[in-house]
Amino acid sequence: MSDDRAFERVMDDWLADGSDRTPASTVDAVLLAIKTTPQERDLGIPWRTNPMSNRFRLAAVIVVAVIAVGVLALNLPRPGGVGGSGSSPSPSPVASPSPSATAATVVDTAAFLGDFALPLQVTIPAGWTLRHGDVTGQVQLLDLGATPGDSSTWWGPDIEIVDDGWVRDPANVSTAAPDRGQAARIPFPADFFGYLAGLDGLTVVQEAAPVTIGGVQGSRIVVKTPAFHPLIWLAGDFAWLGVDSDGTTTTSYTLLVVQGKSLLIVETEGDAVFADREAQVQAILQTIVFGS
Numbered sequence: 001m002s003d004d005r006a007f008e009r010v011m012d013d014w015l016a017d018g019s020d021r022t023p024a025s026t027v028d029a030v031l032l033a034i035k036t037t038p039q040e041r042d043l044g045i046p047w048r049t050n051p052m053s054n055r056f057r058l059a060a061v062i063v064v065a066v067i068a069v070g071v072l073a074l075n076l077p078r079p080g081g082v083g084g085s086g087s088s089p090s091p092s093p094v095a096s097p098s099p100s101a102t103a104a105t106v107v108d109t110a111a112f113l114g115d116f117a118l119p120l121q122v123t124i125p126a127g128w129t130l131r132h133g134d135v136t137g138q139v140q141l142l143d144l145g146a147t148p149g150d151s152s153t154w155w156g157p158d159i160e161i162v163d164d165g166w167v168r169d170p171a172n173v174s175t176a177a178p179d180r181g182q183a184a185r186i187p188f189p190a191d192f193f194g195y196l197a198g199l200d201g202l203t204v205v206q207e208a209a210p211v212t213i214g215g216v217q218g219s220r221i222v223v224k225t226p227a228f229h230p231l232i233w234l235a236g237d238f239a240w241l242g243v244d245s246d247g248t249t250t251t252s253y254t255l256l257v258v259q260g261k262s263l264l265i266v267e268t269e270g271d272a273v274f275a276d277r278e279a280q281v282q283a284i285l286q287t288i289v290f291g292s
Contacts, residue, residue, distance in 0.1 A: 109291075110291055112132050115132045115136055116132055116136075120289065122141070122284065122285075122287055122289075123284070123287035127144060128143050128144065128284075135234055136236025137162075137165075137235060138161070138236070139159050140159070141159070141281070156267070157285075159263065160234055160265075161235075162263075164188075164235035165233055166188055166233045167186060168184050168185065168228075168230065168232075170195070173200065173228050173229060173231070185233060188232075192255060193208045196221065199225075199228075201225065204222075205222040205224050206220075208220065213254070213265075213285050213286065214258070214288040214289055216257070216258050218256030219254070220253065220254040220255075221253050222250065222278075224251075224271075225248070225249060225251065226248055248271070249269065250268070250274040251269075252265075252266070252278055252281070259290070267281050
């Protein structure tokens, strides 16, 4: 799953408010952190438990650039208002992750059909949350772990409506070749599992097998991939960055057709934790009830 989007949502909120709303003290603190934070990680410390998306890398570049512009703006004289001197608006609060459930909780997507146009109910365990609104057509089931404020520890499946989406041209999948971006997109295939099986470097761990979720029968396949460029873009992913795999990972893909919509459930984990986490995910998916 793409837990990097926690960073993106904060950036979206901050950029929407405008850099001139950030107090100088905050900017100074950020610049100091950038200046004093080592740019190389200790090889003995794992960087992430999940793959990092290209969108996260882009957001990191944007934040540094915007801070620089913001500092310049803060040092420029501000025009006074009519009848008095100008004043700086109060800083806007930064969005924080949704709190996790303290007990098993039923979440109904009917409350946000504009973000995810398929009504369903799912029971999430304590410590989990259901996230929506980052990309139209996607919700994320997230285990926030023992430290909910640390997004690098979050994990869980993406549930995606893939109608009108795209996949990458098989000729441009491996990161050994330059990323051709949107030029490498082809329409989402009718035989998605056949598409996966044909990708160079991908290994099928478990062949496609029937699975039933919410009374709807579909199919599930488990594959192992090396470092790939982004494979899938949703119709609502307006940044067109998709999600990539930075190294060898194991991924479960479950494909259903519900109320005429193609629903893809994706869980990607490192080999060492995949079996345990996939068992937890499948138990949660069995609580899904589709609405009408």
